[in-house]
Amino acid sequence: MITFTIDGKEVQGQEDWTVLDVAKWHGIDIPTLCYHPAVEPYGACRLCVVEVDDGRRSRVVISCMYPIREGIKVLTDTPRINNVRRWIVQLLLDESPASPKMQELATKFGVTPSRFKKAGVDFACHLCGLCVRACHEVVGAQALTFGNRGLRKEITSPFHTGSKECLSCGTCLYVCPTGAMEQLFDKVGA
């Protein structure tokens, strides 16, 4: 057992647990987007950031991947953390102002669409990669992948052709937190 603190409260977790695992175990709320217990963490959305003081320095890390260590001090509610989270929600909300999931997050963080909001994108894909990981790790197929990079990064089937690997099982539809997969789904299968 490894003992450390989250927001001053002493907590314990097992050897290979992450900060998020322990927080969940103790009912401490940390927002997440690209995390799902059924698949490996990916660390893309950065919504789950916390501040960790390991005795040498304090830094911002993501709780869904940070392995717990004896004696660390984790803070989940600091100005630095909230600034990062608020901006992530703002940026996502502006990408898809009509997405129910984003609106839910926005309400929680008190964020409203800004002057840069995009028009007409209700269910923008946030490239959280849950569909890709679920298809690969849970279904055992590789019908989905990332294509391109940077601002053009996208979810596609390998080589942009309909994928014969797709079983039309709908697992990706189920894990997609934004509803974007609804639009993509038909293009994936062969």
Added chain:
Amino acid sequence: MQIKTLEDMQTAKKLGLAQLYPDKPKILVGMATCGLAAGAQKVFDLFQRKAQHEHWDGVVEKTGCIGFCYKEPLVDFILPDKPRLTYEQVTPDVAEELWSEISAGKIPEKHFLARLDIDDPILDGGPRKLYKGKLKGFLAKAPRYEDLDFFKLQRHLAMRNCGFVDPDNILHYIARGGYFALYKALTEMAPEEVIEAVTVAGLRGRGGGGFPTGVKWASCRKAQGWPKYVLCNADEGDPGAYMDRSLIEGDPHAILEGMLIGAYAIGSSEGYVYVRAEYPLAVKTLQRSILAAREAGLLGENIFGTGFSFDIKLNLGGGAFVCGESTALMASIEGKPGEPRAKYVHTVDKGLWNRPSNLNNVETWANVPLIIAKGADWYRDIGTEGSKGTKIFSLVGQVKNVGLVEVPMGISIKDMVNLIGGGVPETKEFKAIQIGGPSGGCIPRELWDLPIDFDSLWDAGAIMGSGGMIVMDDSTCMVDVAKFFLDFLIDESCGKCIPCRLGLKRMREILEEFSTGKGTVADLDELQSLAEAVKDGSLCALGGSAPNPVLSTLRYFREEYEAHVLRRKCPAAVCKELITYSINQELCNGCTACVQECPQGAITGEKKKPHQLNAALCIKCGACHEVCKFKAVEVF
């Protein structure tokens, strides 16, 4: 020739020395990428052809770059018992002239750059005076390297062999003390002693982060797992930076020897050089040097008969800037997309194929043989308290002398700009220097006494990065500069994490508002807090450092930002939407030059009478401003 013993090394050294300093004249042409770009191949071919046709009793050879890139093609004459003579901007025509004199036993005086009296190979053998007796005539008056402002403060340690050896000739490298440090490490030092030396020397990573090299090696040595990998980062993706390319093209064996010593210290038998695919000459040079080292028995099994084995493979880069990031680089070698991942488990524990892996930069590796050959104390004496040794910078922008410079850590920005760079053009004033590549920071005039080392740059909001330096004068707009670097980083973001993918784009949108007169003071704070969110929240150091250009310009040039948002003016007259052109009626003498230049027909007026500019038609291209000899076209 297989090299197994110290005697073999001495034999190789003797052979090499006879080639480096033959008892007949030798012509050396600088043929790194910068030389080739300036036409060195033609010059080389010309000398070779002439030498053959005229049965000249001399040698024509190629070498790397000594850093004077703006004077390329450079040609050297190495004549028995004479100082080494360097000639600049040797076009084929010039080469023809030089040839006619040199082949007639005369010393050319035109296109002369500098003479070198003493050759110090640093690693081994000590300085070597190249002539005897007293110099006479032209030679006595000819400037020496150390008389040139560009060279005065320089100290070529990592670049010790660049411009001296033929990179394809391993004997040249050995002749200048190469591979003797490896011999020493393998035969006289325990691995722990090697690590100790590198740690005490204070070597820090030259790839950007400045992480203590000895500490990294020690962690990798301690890590559980086998095999262990030793990697060299030669992906160099910073626009305008080419120090690593130059080192590889000028002295590849220095890097291989560094890696060999590191591998011995860490306990590794397999290495990779991850080299940028867009560097064809560097790739070829590396290939040839690896083959040569293998043939000599300096790579492979049982090196120097000590039982230590190590070999190196080449891996061509994936073409993206972010592939230079350590975890993305390792993913790329594994054949996966070059995307970074979280580093909470360090790569020294689980790196390439989940095995302990030690990655260092090209220049870091090139420093290693020096520390072993000369000792940690010798190395510690160079540089500042927290930053030891030298660093190679690529100096570009608004200075007279641009090129690669290697200086001891700690020289001031002012010396870098005014002395080495020869200052900004006379009619302009120094405004800022951008240090550290695209995600570096802009340091203003007020701080130009700042010593250039890892920690002072960090405190000032810049980074050492790979060593890119861009000098900016007062015609530069800092909002525009921030936009420029953001554009590069947005293009290069892998897009994996949200702060970097969407945050940088938003920062760019806010800056666009500033430069088009749509910003407010509140937006300045918004930009600041977003920049901090991107810095704190991004997955890898690309996003983590991408806000630096914005944060540093906000810090040092806030007034300029305020001018954009409060007064809707661009003081440097760069942001088009915020400037107006007009004609000063007193200064204009009606020469009509601007009338002819204006593509819009916006300027009218009679000859010899002050002209008028119709602002409604003006597209702010600045053509009139440039063409007016009487400073009558004004910008506000």
